[in-house]
Amino acid sequence: MSFRITCPVCGARSSTEFRYGGEVPENWREVWRRDNPEGPCRERWYHEFGCRRWLTLVRDTRTDEILSYE
Amino acid sequence: MNEFVERQIGLRWPRAVRRSYEVVIVGGGGHGLATAYYLATRHGITDVAVLERDYIGGGNSGRNTTVIRANYGIPDAVNFYQRSVDLYAGLEEEFGRAVMHSTRGVLWLAHSEATLRGERARAALNTACGAETVFVGPDEIGTICPQIDLTGGGTYPVLGGTYHPRGATARHDRVVWGYAEGAMRLGVHVHQGVGVTGLHRDGGRVVGVETTAGRIDAGVVVSAVGGHATVLASMAGVVLPIRTHPLQAAVTNHYAPILDPIVASADLLVYISQTPRGEFLFGAEIDRQASYSRRSGHDILALCARRVTTLMPFTRQLRILRQWTGSCDMSPDYSPIMGVTGTDGFLITTGWGTWGFKAIPAGGEALAETIATGRPAPLIAPFGLDRFERDRTRADRGSAGTH
Numbered sequence: 366m367s368f369r370i371t372c373p374v375c376g377a378r379s380s381t382e383f384r385y386g387g388e389v390p391e392n393w394r395e396v397w398r399r400d401n402p403e404g405p406c407r408e409r410w411y412h413e414f415g416c417r418r419w420l421t422l423v424r425d426t427r428t429d430e431i432l433s434y435e
Numbered sequence: 436m437n438e439f440v441e442r443q444i445g446l447r448w449p450r451a452v453r454r455s456y457e458v459v460i461v462g463g464g465g466h467g468l469a470t471a472y473y474l475a476t477r478h479g480i481t482d483v484a485v486l487e488r489d490y491i492g493g494g495n496s497g498r499n500t501t502v503i504r505a506n507y508g509i510p511d512a513v514n515f516y517q518r519s520v521d522l523y524a525g526l527e528e529e530f531g532r533a534v535m536h537s538t539r540g541v542l543w544l545a546h547s548e549a550t551l552r553g554e555r556a557r558a559a560l561n562t563a564c565g566a567e568t569v570f571v572g573p574d575e576i577g578t579i580c581p582q583i584d585l586t587g588g589g590t591y592p593v594l595g596g597t598y599h600p601r602g603a604t605a606r607h608d609r610v611v612w613g614y615a616e617g618a619m620r621l622g623v624h625v626h627q628g629v630g631v632t633g634l635h636r637d638g639g640r641v642v643g644v645e646t647t648a649g650r651i652d653a654g655v656v657v658s659a660v661g662g663h664a665t666v667l668a669s670m671a672g673v674v675l676p677i678r679t680h681p682l683q684a685a686v687t688n689h690y691a692p693i694l695d696p697i698v699a700s701a702d703l704l705v706y707i708s709q710t711p712r713g714e715f716l717f718g719a720e721i722d723r724q725a726s727y728s729r730r731s732g733h734d735i736l737a738l739c740a741r742r743v744t745t746l747m748p749f750t751r752q753l754r755i756l757r758q759w760t761g762s763c764d765m766s767p768d769y770s771p772i773m774g775v776t777g778t779d780g781f782l783i784t785t786g787w788g789t790w791g792f793k794a795i796p797a798g799g800e801a802l803a804e805t806i807a808t809g810r811p812a813p814l815i816a817p818f819g820l821d822r823f824e825r826d827r828t829r830a831d832r833g834s835a836g837t838h
Contacts (some may be wrong), residue, residue, distance in 0.1 A: 397767055397823045399677035400664040403727050424727045426679075 406430055444532065444612050449624040452648045455533045456484040457625070459644055459653035461631045461667060463487025464496035465657030465792065466784050467497055467608075468614035469799020470806070475621040477800070478807035483623045484653075485615075485693050488630030493723070495661040498729075499792040500525030500684050500718050501589060501655050502697055502708065503568040503603040505829070506557060509835025511817040512770060513564035518814060520566070522796030530613040534605045536709060539696050541602030542571075542580055544746070546591040546702040553701065554597045557740060559834060568599045582681055588745040591703060602697055604708060607792060612693070612694030634670040636780070641671050641780040655806060657782045662727065662762030664785035671781040675772065676823055677764045681728060682719040682789055683735045685758035688752070689713035698746065705742035717743050721789060729760040760814060763788050770829035773798065773815045774805050782806065783820065790834050 367380045385417040400406075406426050411419050458474060463485045474480040487493075504522050505516035526534050545551040554570065561568035572595050573585050585593045615625050624650070633645035634656065643652040658667045668675045669794035694709035707717045719739050736755060740804045744751050766772055766786035771794065773784045784802050787794065813817060822828055 398674060399678045399767075400724060401675070401678050403663070404668055406725070407726075422815070424724075425546050427728060429724075429726055429730070430663045 404425060438815050444616050446616055446625075447611065447618075447619045449619075450624065452626055452629065452646075452651065453484070454626065454650070455643075455652040457482035457654045458484070459651055459655070460485045460659050461495070461644065462659035462661065463496050463589050463615070463625060463627065464659065464661055464785070465490040465492070465523070465611050465795035466661075466802075467657070468514045468611060468618060469795050470657060470659060470784070470802045471623045471799075472614040472618040473800045473803035475618050475623050475688055476564040476808060478803060480774065480803075483618070484651065484802075485618070485623065485625045486629045486631055486819065487627050488647075490627050491615055491625060492608055492631070495763075495787070495791060496607055496611050496761055496795075498684070499607060500706070500716055501604045501707070501792055502706070503605060504543060504599055504697075504794045505601070506543065506561050506568045506597065506833060507566075508560070509770075509829055510556065510560070511829060512831050512834060513561055513566045515801075515814050515818075516793060517564070517566045518800070519794050519797035520603070522800065523603060523605060523793075524601075526605070526610065526613065526796065528555075528669065529531040530617060530692060531759070532609065532611040532613050533614070533757050534609040534613055536603060536605040537711065538601060538603045539708070541575060541599040542596060542698045543599070544576070544583070544698065544700040544702070546587055546596050546700065547594070550595075551663040553832075554595065556699040558597045563598075566599070567601055569684050570598050571596055571598045572756045580694070580698060581767050582694055582747050582749070583698065584746060585750050585838070588748070591700075591745055598696075604697065605709075606711075610792075610795060614795075623836070625689070631667065634667075636671070639672075641778060641781055653780070655780055655782060657802070657806065658813050659784050661764060661785075661791065668776070668783060668785075669777065671778045672782065673776045673783070673820075675783075675785065677772070677785060677822070678725045678766050678773035679718060679727055680763050680765050681726050681730075681760045682718065682721045682763045683731045683758060683760045684716065684718035685731075685736060685739065686710065686714035686716045688755050690715060690753060690758050694747075700742070700746060703742045703745065705739055705746070707743055707747065712724040714756060717733050721765065725810045727762060729757045729762065731760045769834040771798070771815075772816050772820050773802055774811045774819045774830045776820055784805070786818075788834065809823065
């Protein structure tokens with residue numbers, strides 16, 4: 366069911382004119398948090414030009430050496 | 436830096452590290468040294484130390500492509516970078532030293548209708564904010580820079596673009612040395628080979644730094660590091676929304692000086708200029724993965740070579756002379772992060788991504804004002820770290836030429 370939302374620019378409008386962006390988190394740091402580790406970093410890679418599967422690995426961000434695969 | 440250069444520019448290195456300074460700036464690159472310089476020259480604050488773990492200007496200040504421009508994508512940024520363009524233009528007079536400042540103009544090419552619309556908007560916004568940028572068609576581009584193949588090799592025809600006439604370059608080392616010399620002349624201590632290993636805190640407040648030369652107390656600690664901003668900030672309990680990515684660049688062998696403007700393509704994601712020595716200097720986008728590594732690779736050379744030779748086919752005759760990598764602290768909105776951090780006694784200048792060199796004068800000036808007055812300088816007030824908390828991010832697609 367739609368409802369009305371008051372846009373600061375356009376005034377009161379139907380909610381169908383908006384895209385839902387999800388819940389606002391309690392703590393902004395979780396939204397913008399970047400651990401940016403210097404050292405081992407557990408991360409996901411997508412094999413775009415191959416099998417198109419996701420994989421998880423640990424890479425040392427100081428050297429780009431891959432330390433382990435999961 | 437060799438002894439000849441040191442004698443020429445008269446850097447007065449301090450004999451010893453004092454145990455206490457009013458202001459300690461971590462990082463002896465352009466931003467750290469410019470901040471010290473403006474603290475001393477504009478605000479009379481000379482009880483300042485700049486700590487550099489290696490040699491001054493040896494980090495990202497020595498690894499950029501020295502482009503100076505103000506054709507950004509949001510009003511706050513255009514105002515800020517226009518101030519930097521103006522300060523750079525007066526830097527030789529300010530220092531009494533040559534920094535090889537050269538006004539070249541920046542040409543931004545569009546090869547698609549969508550990009551063309553973006554460039555038209557850029558010109559309108561820049562002009563409205565006081566930075567001169569004009570929308571140009573292929574004929575004008577051909578006049579400004581006859582070296583460009585307007586057919587784009589058949590695949591990337593040049594449909595138009597923008598011209599930013601006050602775009603410039605300067606010699607990165609000389610900019611760094613000029614700020615260092617001017618600051619040291621007024622009594623600022625610049626210490627090379629002194630690395631910061633920790634921060635001292637009293638309650639919440641940062642009150643000093645632990646270094647490879649012992650403890651140094653400080654009224655204010657400023658992080659002006661590039662590449663390790665996250666590491667230093669975390670010692671102060673500050674979480675930064677920064678990811679560090681490598682950015683590679685390269686130069687070719689020397690060639691007759693023929694290319695005047697700096698040429699960038701928003702569709703091909705490449706930028707090209709010719710250095711005063713005659714090398715063709717080019718770069719592209721950042722490496723996709725976050726990394727602190729400064730290794731360069733063949734993949735980016737192959738990528739760039741394809742793009743550069745598409746725009747300027749004659750460059751096929753050239754050979755790669757050298758390539759290098761810098762570390763870019765990327766903010767989520769592609770705007771810098773400057774000023775207070777929420778931790779007393781600890782200020783930052785970071786988020787310089789791929790656009791740090793051009794911001795050195797205005798960034799240093801504004802941060803010095805912020806330190807001296809205790810209030811964010813108006814020019815950088817929109818770029819505080821608190822903008823992420825307040826949902827006032829400054830998304831700027833014009834900040835990096837190539838994303």
